[in-house]
Amino acid sequence: MNKDDSSSKQRLRLWIQLLRTTRSTESELREFLRLEHDTTLPRFDVMAALYRAPNGLTMTELSRYLLVSNGNVTTVVDRLVQDGMAIREQQANDRRSLRVSLTEQGQQQFTVMAKAHEAKVNALFADFNSEEIEQLLNLLKAHAHKESPHDEPGLA
């Protein structure tokens, strides 16, 4: 096996490990949100994105944010609007595009869930100490910046 082969195998191992860590954490959080907060992970993610955008987001912005297909986001937003957690409004300066934002009730509900979600994440990653987290964050962030040099809004 030459050097190129071995580093390509090593990067593949890293990718599989990243995927495994993310999927098992997501699966724990999905169960937690379902059982304790009667909600889904996509709904939580959409609310988190809207919470961070006080002026609202267009559907395209929201999808880019979440890196999921527009179709799924539409279903989630429809339900949030139906439940009184979000509203769709036309912009004064652009009549074609609708912006979605959280209602006050939506903001309140998200604040409660976000606190519980943070505590759950803290418990799931309790075995990482402060130094290890910094190391991981620095490595992953350096990669993210090389990948996409522009600033991206936060995910959750």
Next chain:
Amino acid sequence: MNKDDSSSKQRLRLWIQLLRTTRSTESELREFLRLEHDTTLPRFDVMAALYRAPNGLTMTELSRYLLVSNGNVTTVVDRLVQDGMAIREQQANDRRSLRVSLTEQGQQQFTVMAKAHEAKVNALFADFNSEEIEQLLNLLKAHAHKESPHDEPGLA
């Protein structure tokens, strides 16, 4: 802010960064598999799991492996069987449970895709050097072992 609060925020930042890295990589791989290999990420994942299990897997084993719901896996396996890439067989010692495995054609097709997939992963993570990858792998693996002490079969 007390110490507990700050480490909980730090762990949340780590989780968001892990999610972001994984989702953006998945999104790149999804596009790559669709455009270059006319296939989907779930189909690739199912084939990868079956490829690593020469004696086949039950649907339950396969779902546990992939950390996705049984429903989606069933659809993917149905299509693989239809396309001649996989077969469902009854076990001699357990007539109730069916095992799924790849056909020779399925194995051949997966081998070609896996090579291309590995090259793509290598390109996507090219900015990590060997030392950084080892660091990341060690940190993530230590966490994974604490989380689930039993051995798990590989994901991709």
